[in-house]
Amino acid sequence: MPLTLLAAAGVGVIWLVDISTGPDFGFAIFYLIPIGLVSWWLGRASSMLIALLSTAAWIWADLVARPSVALSASLWNGLTRAAIFLMLGLLIDQVRRERVALRSVDAHREESLALIAHTLRRSAGEIESAIPDLTRAPALSAAERRAIDELRRQSRNFKRFADDVLEVGQLEAGRFRLNRxxxxxxxxxxxxxxxxxxxxxxxxxxxxxxxxxxxxxxxxxxxxxxxxxxxxxxxxxxxxxxxxxxxxxxxxxxxxxxxxxxxxxxxxxxxxxxxxxxxxxxxxxxxxxxxxxxxxxxxxxxxxxxxxxxxx
Missing domain, CATH: 3.30.565.10 (Histidine kinase-like ATPase, C-terminal domain)
Structure with missing residues (x-):
């Protein structure tokens, strides 16, 4: 609520400048600033409120600065600006919502990867622990030894992938200490x-x-x-x-x-x-x-x- 009131005060300041400068200078674009900020930080409802307030302020300033213009023309111009103000608020709010959704998806992906990594690392460890028993089997053929070597290599690949996923989170967050x-x-x-x-x-x-x-x-x-x-x-x-x-x-x-x-x-x-x-x-x-x-x-x-x- 305080931010909404601050944005409304900003609209009032723009309105004062608008009526003070006369009809030669247009200030409609400056009403976009509080609309955009409110839409990004507070969401759709507050941005719609500020957009309507900005529309009313612009129509009022136009009537004061250009009294010779017909009321119907000022209202029509005001409605076109209202459409622009409202569309801007809706677009910025949509971008904000998509950004939040993407961050949520990214966090969920990282959590899923961490779970998979823990599972892979445990499975790789179990495979590694079983390999010595396999190599002690008597009379292994060359093909069987190659298969065991490939099994060892793949288990190490699984472990490396798991370690990478888990280590990335620590490195990105700085939650580690270098043992120099x-x-x-x-x-x-x-x-x-x-x-x-x-x-x-x-x-x-x-x-x-x-x-x-x-x-x-x-x-x-x-x-x-x-x-x-x-x-x-x-x-x-x-x-x-x-x-x-x-x-x-x-x-x-x-x-x-x-x-x-x-x-x-x-x-x-x-x-x-x-x-x-x-x-x-x-x-x-x-x-x-x-x-x-x-x-x-x-x-x-x-x-x-x-x-x-x-x-x-």
Missing amino acids: ERFDLSEFVATLVKETDRERLQLVAESDPVWVDADPERLRTAIEHIFNNALRFSPPGSTVHVTVGQRENRARVLVKDQGVGLARSHIDVIFRKYGRIETAATRDKIGVGLGLYVSRLVVEAHRDLPLSSHQA
Whole structure:
């Protein structure tokens, strides 16, 4: 109610200025300001009230400023402005309602994803715990061992997706703490290369250690996502080059693959939440667009440890 009264007072101020300046200056457009503000902040009912009040104020100002104009003409002009005022209020209120609805849908989606992520992580853990029993079975054929390896790989993919979904919420809200340690980034990345795909990832590192003060676990997540992204979008068997160094007293990791290629304008897209580039070459690739977004959030959390990624 106080905001409605404030908007009504604003209409009164505009009306006073309108009748004070005479017929040479039109002030009808300024009545849109309180209508728009009330519609956005208070909703449809209050905006309709202010729109009607603005219409009455404009007609009154028109009658005072232009007494020679016929009353019927002033009323007709007032009705046309009333239509404009009311339509503006309705449109802004509709935009506001849709914005609220979208935010509600987004919150529901995030809650659903978190529930799915918890379920996936639990299922992946159960699969991982069962794999050792399978590998101890006697006389496994080569096909059976490949199937077990694929099962292990898929369970890790499920766990990674679940971790990404749950970690995004923490990173976005800032509800986490970096457990910083001092370590050699070159040695750290070399270990990740061996664990990820030592056959396809080729590391080039400086001879001198690249010391950083960072959270190793979160940095591991960020770099692994970039490695896996480069491997996934490169031709099978192709080499992905990884370079570790420093420039201007900052740590630097460069990943260069032989993938499908990206336009410079796409770089910002793939580092957004759910950011994916849909092309004929990437449409069959599995992913929801969270990995590189997590990498970006982790790097931004470190701030003084910029990480550079490039997909050729």
